[in-house]
Amino acid sequence: MGSFDAIVSLCKQRGFVFQSSEIYGGIGGFWDYGPLGVELKNNIKRSWWRRVVQMRDDVVGLDAAIIMNPQTWVASGHVEEFTDPLVDCKQCKKRFRADAIVNNTCPDCGAVGQFTDVRKFNLMFKTYVGPVEESAALTYLRPETAQGIFVNFQNVLIAMRKKLPFGIAQIGKAFRNEITPGDFIFRDREFEQMEIEYFVKPGTDEQWHHHWVEERLRWYIEDLGLRKERIRARALPKEDLAHYSKATFEIEYDFPGKGWAEIEGIANRTDYDLKRHSQYSGKDLTYFDEETKEHYIPYVIEPSCGVDRIFLAVLLDAYHEEEVRGEKRVVLKLKPQLAPIKVAVFPLLRNRPELVRKAKEIANALRKDFTVWYDDTAAIGRLYRRQDEIGTPYCITVDVQSLTDNAVTIRDRDTMLQERVPIERVAAVLKEKLAEC
Numbered sequence: 234m235g236s237f238d239a240i241v242s243l244c245k246q247r248g249f250v251f252q253s254s255e256i257y258g259g260i261g262g263f264w265d266y267g268p269l270g271v272e273l274k275n276n277i278k279r280s281w282w283r284r285v286v287q288m289r290d291d292v293v294g295l296d297a298a299i300i301m302n303p304q305t306w307v308a309s310g311h312v313e314e315f316t317d318p319l320v321d322c323k324q325c326k327k328r329f330r331a332d333a334i335v336n337n338t339c340p341d342c343g344a345v346g347q348f349t350d351v352r353k354f355n356l357m358f359k360t361y362v363g364p365v366e367e368s369a370a371l372t373y374l375r376p377e378t379a380q381g382i383f384v385n386f387q388n389v390l391i392a393m394r395k396k397l398p399f400g401i402a403q404i405g406k407a408f409r410n411e412i413t414p415g416d417f418i419f420r421d422r423e424f425e426q427m428e429i430e431y432f433v434k435p436g437t438d439e440q441w442h443h444h445w446v447e448e449r450l451r452w453y454i455e456d457l458g459l460r461k462e463r464i465r466a467r468a469l470p471k472e473d474l475a476h477y478s479k480a481t482f483e484i485e486y487d488f489p490g491k492g493w494a495e496i497e498g499i500a501n502r503t504d505y506d507l508k509r510h511s512q513y514s515g516k517d518l519t520y521f522d523e524e525t526k527e528h529y530i531p532y533v534i535e536p537s538c539g540v541d542r543i544f545l546a547v548l549l550d551a552y553h554e555e556e557v558r559g560e561k562r563v564v565l566k567l568k569p570q571l572a573p574i575k576v577a578v579f580p581l582l583r584n585r586p587e588l589v590r591k592a593k594e595i596a597n598a599l600r601k602d603f604t605v606w607y608d609d610t611a612a613i614g615r616l617y618r619r620q621d622e623i624g625t626p627y628c629i630t631v632d633v634q635s636l637t638d639n640a641v642t643i644r645d646r647d648t649m650l651q652e653r654v655p656i657e658r659v660a661a662v663l664k665e666k667l668a669e670c
């Protein structure tokens with residue numbers, strides 16, 4: 234288990250996450266994913282998509298636009314309701330979420346009782362469509378991907394001839410002008426969501442709600458490999474529910490140094506959104522149930538998670554420090570499917586051109602099946618440690634004997650055991666090993 238500090242440092246040093254526009258001093262709540270980060274992030278998204286779209290016949294995908302007709306956000310309730318309570322400290326002029334103030338004391342300058350009255354602050358980023366900055370052109374960057382799904386409910390229903398229950402899944406960016414972004418990539422102003430709107434017959438919603446809580450917990454444990462004891466589902470008390478929710482379970486991860494915090498919300502949104510869009514658009518968004526011959530607006534169960542928070546949980550969970558022969562070894566025990574690099578290839582001796590040539594040949598041959606890293610910039614022990622630190626499950630070493638026996642060693646990240654494998658069998662052996670994990 235890693236600490237926040239260890240992970241923040243690893244992310245920067247090894248190219249997982251950088252501060253956005255760092256050379257200009259950065260910008261609060263925005264982050265860039267580096268060469269390894271983008272691989273890990275894509276692997277998390279692929280794993281989710283595989284489980285909730287590819288492996289199910291009742292969920293289809295969608296990729297809707299980030300900017301939508303602004304009426305969407307009036308109908309959804311976000312213009313009215315998507316606010317945080319905000320106060321200013323009169324002493325230091327800093328701004329805080331009112332619920333973050335303890336004992337009436339400013340968290341920044343320590344002044345007591347120096348706050349302005351609480352105001353409502355809308356978290357949506359505003360923008361203008363077209364060349365004129367006037368109110369008629371005002372719209373918003375979406376604060377959740379969900380609304381792109383609701384407004385496409387009828388399109389998908391008709392085009393895909395779906396029957397209830399069925400879901401629409403989407404991965405995409407969302408934007409919130411958070412008052413206090415922080416905890417590294419935990420609370421951002423730009424982040425990525427993976428959301429499903431699962432449409433069901435009213436009356437079956439509670440049963441489907443429980444189904445999705447169980448199913449989503451299984452994904453975290455079975456597919457992402459998060460430790461069971463660090464993940465839980467918690468029913469939210471009524472006073473904490475969002476304006477659209479009848480009941481919500483949060484899936485929480487026990488972040489070191491921070492404690493239990495939300496990585497996913499699974500809400501019963503009832504018929505709230507489709508009803509509101511129907512009212513505001515004047516379009517019929519009912520479903521015709523052929524069995525009962527009734528028209529009704531479906532209820533919706535919404536499993537909604539944040540890629541960035543899951544990315545952070547995966548790294549913290551995978552981080553290990555061990556002692557090997559008197560030296561510290563840092564190793565990311567990522568599920569091999571999530572590892573940014575699947576296999577690294579090294580020549581044992583970098584000053585032997587024939588070993589370098591052979592190692593490069595092997596690396597190039599493996600590229601069509603795996604993400605591969607070739608390296609000859611340090612001694613072999615150092616090269617192994619570097620790969621351990623970024624979670625590469627297998628390392629291949631080409632040694633002098635390889636030139637005569639046409640075999641190489643494959644080293645396992647977790648056990649550090651090595652086995653000798655004929656070069657012609659390397660790709661097949663790696664495929665078998667990765668399929669087993």
Ligand code: GAP
Nearest residue numbers: 377379419420421424496497498537538539542
């Ligand atoms: N459509 C429902 C919805 O957006 P939410 O609980 O506000 O619900 C869902 O957000 C998930 O999105 C959260 O569980 C979290 O993982 C992620 N998320 C929300 N705000 C975030 C932020 N400011 N930074 C990073 N992730 C965030």
